[in-house]
Amino acid sequence: MTLEILTSDALSPMRHGFFTRRGGASSGIFSGLNCGGGSSDQSNVVAINRARVAASLGLDAKRLITVNQVHSADVAVIEGPLSELPRADGLVTKRPGLALAVLTADCQPVLFADREACVVGAAHAGWRGALGGVLEATLDAMETLGANRGNTVAIIGPTISQRAYEVGPEFFETFMDETAENGRFFASGKGDRMMFDLPAYSLARLRKAGIGQAAWTRHCTYSDPERFFSYRRSVHEHEVDYGRLISAIRL
Known part of the structure; x- marks a missing residue:
């Protein structure tokens, strides 16, 4: 099956893609394009999937660079x-x-790009990373390479949407401790539960940081199992593991 690659005109002409799970060699619960070396999928199959991604970007697999993600605000200059x-x-x-x-x-x-300065970036931003400042740290690191945040575009790819992101009172309090303004990213759920809007929160932080343009592709990972892997969905369905989607950008 051909790879399905979501792109954004705002990042053009930089070659990039938010890859769905379609078109990979994995099977079972990882069926499709699982690129997670940390999963229990067969390592040789994950390598095949990553090689397909690299080839679609016109590169050898060794030039598709990932890091050991730890939900931090740390940024590596590659x-x-x-x-x-x-x-x-x-x-x-x-x-x-x-x-x-x-x-x-x-x-x-x-995915980030300053087309004029020819500087690109990528960030893994869960709630911990976003709250901890990984988006701003990525912009800071791009500036050390000559980027201008006012000329920089950031596009958030497929992620869990508010309608699927139920959280408890302690989670809500963590964000309210940062600022009471964060209340606007929560909606009421059942009982003491609330629904958190992660992409809206991150877009607000990016815009506050002075980025030139920021948007979300509006794809929900939880709600579309045919196209996306989802950790939360795997928990709800009592699966033993889950696949990982890959998103990439190159000069």
Whole structure:
């Protein structure tokens, strides 16, 4: 099956893609394009999937760069293929011929580009990373390479939407401790539960940080099992593991 690649005109002409699960070699609960080396899927099959992604971007697999994601605000500046993966949740580069990629399964994949400065970035932004400042840290790191945040575009790819993101009172209090303004990203749920709007929260932070343009593709990972992997859905369906989606951008 052909890979399904979601793109944004706002990131053009940078080659990029938010890859769905369609078109991969994995089977069973990982059926499709599982690119998560940390999953219990067969490592050789994951390697095949990653090679297909790299090829679609015109690169060898070793030039598809990922990091050891830890829900942090740490950002790695990438100069070339890595022999060891740094612990980080953001990546930036100005080197042609490299693709920066993040893995997600409900968390936000965010791709960045300053087309004038020829600097790109990618971030894995779950609620912890977004609250901790990984989006702003990625912009800061891009600026060290010559980017201007006022010229920078950030696109949030497939992520869990508010209608599927139920949270408890402690989660709500964590965000209210940051600022009472965060109340606007929550809607009432059943009982003491609330529904959190992660992409709206991140868009607000990006705009407050002075980015030139920011948007969400409006794809919900939880609600579309044919196209997307979802950690939360796998828990609700009592599955033993889940696949990881990949999103990438290159110069």
